[in-house]
Amino acid sequence: MLLITALMGCSLASHAAAACTEDPSWKRRLLEQLNHMRAEGGVCSDGVRYPAAAEPMRWNDALERAAASQTLWMVERGELLHVGRRGEGIGERVRQVAYAFERVGENVGMGFFQMDHVISAWRSSAKHCANLMDPRFTEVGLSCVRAANGPYWTIIVGRPQGANSSAGLLQTVSWQPPQ
Numbered sequence: 001m002l003l004i005t006a007l008m009g010c011s012l013a014s015h016a017a018a019a020c021t022e023d024p025s026w027k028r029r030l031l032e033q034l035n036h037m038r039a040e041g042g043v044c045s046d047g048v049r050y051p052a053a054a055e056p057m058r059w060n061d062a063l064e065r066a067a068a069s070q071t072l073w074m075v076e077r078g079e080l081l082h083v084g085r086r087g088e089g090i091g092e093r094v095r096q097v098a099y100a101f102e103r104v105g106e107n108v109g110m111g112f113f114q115m116d117h118v119i120s121a122w123r124s125s126a127k128h129c130a131n132l133m134d135p136r137f138t139e140v141g142l143s144c145v146r147a148a149n150g151p152y153w154t155i156i157v158g159r160p161q162g163a164n165s166s167a168g169l170l171q172t173v174s175w176q177p178p179q
Helices: 026-040 061-077 090-096 115-123 126-133
Strands: 003-005 101-110 139-145 152-160 169-172
Touching: 026 115, 026 126, 026 139, 061 090, 061 101, 061 139, 061 152, 090 101, 090 152, 101 115, 101 126, 115 126, 115 139, 115 152, 126 152
Parallel strands: 101 169
Antiparallel strands: 003 101, 101 152, 139 152
């Protein structure tokens, strides 16, 4: 059973984020894959067209820490969650890692054993695809943690405060693919 949803998180380092891959180049590969998708543009499954040449995503360590914390919380609970340990939402969780944002969004998933597969699943879902393709998002952090019932993934996309965009969007979505 493969599940994906959208969410966010709060406190751990890159070694936890690399827990699902032995490949030390995973961050570079993620950025290459996302930036290739964004440079090509395209249509998400809801028909929304994203133009080519979106600004490339940059890695953000604070977003990675937020993603890692949420991923560990989901592993502890054994489920995909939209709230943190104390019931806090995505905005509060990124603020806890000192990320001042104009926009923030997140996708989570469970059961995908390769990064390419979870990215492909998110690309196949309209709202998850929007988080990856929206040119207003410019930074990214990803976490994956193995668990008995499969790997859990959290990707957080953001636009830092002062980056000249419409302020305040909090994007969280849920989706479960057919079995």
